[in-house]
Amino acid sequence: MDPLLLARLQFATTTSIHFLFVVVTLGLVTLLVGLQTAGFVTGKPVYERLTRFWGQLYVLNYVLGIATGIVMEFQFGLNWSGLSRYVGNVFGAPLAIETLVAFFLESTFLGMWIFGWHRLRRGIHLALLWGVALTAYASAFWIMVANAWLQHPVGYEVRDGVAHLTDFGALLTNPTLGFAFGHVVSAGLVTGGMLMAAVSAAHLLRRTPDYALFRKSLRIGLITAALAVTTLQGFGFAQFGPVGKLQPTKFGGGADRDALVADWTTRFGPGDYTPPALSSVGLGFMILIGFTLGCAWFLLPLLWRDWIIRLKFPLWLVLLAVPLPFVAVILGWIAREVGRQPWVAYGLLPTGQAVSPVSPGLMLTSLIGFTLLLGTLAVTNWVLLVRHAARGAHDPALGRPPAPDADHHPHPVFA
């Protein structure tokens, strides 16, 4: 088999799984910051219970985010050594910054947050969560800087066939960066909000004894999702401008495309410079889902006097809509990345030149091995997430007060 195809399949699989967990992380951490801050300011116990319950789901979800993220980071070197060889001087910088500025601190803070309940002062504990959230956003930003550079390489010059950094500022003002970052962050908020609303809806449908708690998180989740879906659509459509101008081969034809293909043919030789149809199809379905999710606005009036809960069927709608944001983020990712083909760095480095000179057998082993490993872990993780979500908010393991001292003898109390 063709190592290029295998390497691409492996990257696609790992990134897809990674992305499914990352959008939830981004959305939930934002909501958690709101919940824990509200608890800190108001002192109401319901917010602490909400923080523990949603925090537990967040922490569970984070596990696969890290596991797949580590595999992705290594894959650049394992399968795509040409990428680091030819464009590593430019592309490597934002990735290095991401690991140091963002991920390193995010995980360090999260470890302290998980084990810091009942041990750290409340203000410090809250600050740690803020740290986790800010570094998560920083992480998304730097990854998007790196990705935007692959979409539209800027700020470099090629000497002896190798790209060298000339203007780092250009990477940050890349026209393919800003709207896409807003789009991804909004997608995270929509996914997080929908998830929160749907889990709450399931509990309300089962007539939970925790009515007040899940009523609150239903409202928070739904309002967040509705607001974010609007920015999501805005950032999404706003991207057609820069993408149409800078990547004319991505969606559809026109004179620009023909001119660019003619230019590439003279510089890189004749070849098929049209991306697979998959990208346009993905785009179409994603837009449909985006409009469907926009219907969240129609549910907001039903929050008045809890009609949404009393009528019941809106809760079912929320519950059934949960897969939609996940499908949409995968389709959106396909539209962006498959639409870039056959380039790994658009118009600069063909994908075929970036793949490592590794034997097909080894590449296949790695593909099958890691797909099975990460796939199994992802499914297990989702099963655990569903079980913990179903268990309710009585006593999540996260933030459970430590067991009383072994040699502590409670005095009997006589009524």
Place this chain on the structure above:
Amino acid sequence: MELAWYALLGLFFATYLVLGGYDYGVGLLLARGATPGARRAALNAVGPFFLGNEVWLVAAVGILFGAFPTLEGELLSGLYPAVLGALAGVVLVTAGVQLRSRPRGGTARAFWDRVVVAGSVLAALGWGALLGGLLQGVPPAGDGHPAGVGHLFTPFVAAAALALLALVAVHGATFLTLRLPVADVPSVARLARGLMPAALTAVATATALGLLSDRVRAAVARPAVAVLLPLALVATLLMARAALRRGRAGLAFAATSVALALPVPLVGAALWPRVLVSTVDPAAAPQLTDAAVLTVADAAASGPTLALLGWLALPLVPALLGFQAMCWWVFRGRTDGRAPVYW
């Protein structure tokens, strides 16, 4: 400039081996059939540090990609099987430790513990094989990329992998003497001392095989430094054993930490100024040609990239160290009934 970044890369990878090393050591020791309570206590001794430990690896690879892009591609793809094994191990440990206490049933937890054990073994063997592979060099293909994978399967690399596995086990047991409640210390201290002979034997075997290997002799630029490595390892291990016998847990942990950190600077120094050496047939080509050697300077990113990252790292690295130190300080001391339990 390249030297500074090379040192920083070494610092991050060595710190990862020290911190991740006790994660994997503790993970390995879950295999010794202790009670479920004891296994959970051991994992929660690592507890708050776990997430902050493996980030050193991610940051090291980030530095590798940002500051040494050529090396990143050639090193990881040239030593593919070792990296693959280590990576699978890291993923299994990450998932296993964090998920093991989420199911309530004892069977499920015991299953996850086995996952952690397997992951720890793979990770330790993988990183050991990577360090061994660096000392042994890689065969070049026509275009300068390393070729094939069979070159990695030699007795020396196997011995280096086993040596790191043994070091990690000793280190993990020593970490537990520092963190577990006082009542549990004697048994883990005995375990750590009992593992010492295995670690010493493994280091001695790897040394002997390395001295006998033509490829290692051809790849190493400074034999004196390379020989210093096993000597220093033996010295730190003996020191750790003496400290354990006297009940000085802190000193013993410092000694095993040095043992885990040492291989990185010494392997780097033994190869300096080269970093990846192509050794295909040392008998036929006693003088290595320039094309067959990747030096640190060749591997580094170009000036503007290093300058940009340098300005960034200057304030950042102290901040990273500061927050890690905060974590160590907040959760210092032994675990007890009052310590938070989550893993």
